[in-house]
Amino acid sequence: MIQGIEWIIVAAIIVILLLWGPSKLPKIARSFGEAKKEFEKAMKEAEEVKQEGRQFATEVKEAAVQPIKSLATTATEEVQATEDKLIEVAKALGIQTEGKTKDQIAKEILEKTKK
Numbered sequence: 001m002i003q004g005i006e007w008i009i010v011a012a013i014i015v016i017l018l019l020w021g022p023s024k025l026p027k028i029a030r031s032f033g034e035a036k037k038e039f040e041k042a043m044k045e046a047e048e049v050k051q052e053g054r055q056f057a058t059e060v061k062e063a064a065v066q067p068i069k070s071l072a073t074t075a076t077e078e079v080q081a082t083e084d085k086l087i088e089v090a091k092a093l094g095i096q097t098e099g100k101t102k103d104q105i106a107k108e109i110l111e112k113t114k115k
Contacts (some may be wrong), residue, residue, distance in 0.1 A: 020028065086105055090097050094109045 016025070016028075073081050083102060086102060086109070090105050090109055093112050095103055095105065095111060095112065100108075
């Protein structure tokens with residue numbers, strides 16, 4: 001037994017047949033099929049563009065971060081070299097370095113060189 005929504009669908013089909021006739025229905029169906037195919041193609045292209053945008057953003061991020069990483073590494077190496085040199089000078093002057101901060105060692109070096 002046909003109920004509610006089914007009557008609406010049947011009525012719509014009858015109206016379509018009356019308006020366009022049975023000869024135009026295949027053309028209309030073909031048009032709908034082509035429209036669907038174009039829509040799916042556009043969606044696929046949009047997804048590809050979105051993916052390319054993500055890849056580009058990743059590449060830009062990596063290109064921007066790499067110089068910063070390099071600079072940070074260089075700065076860390078320079079700080080370590082300076083600290084090593086500080087300890088080397090302190091030991092050459094006979095200053096004990098164990099348990100002291102770099103600032104304390106530097107102050108003792110200054111005091112020792114003033115004398």
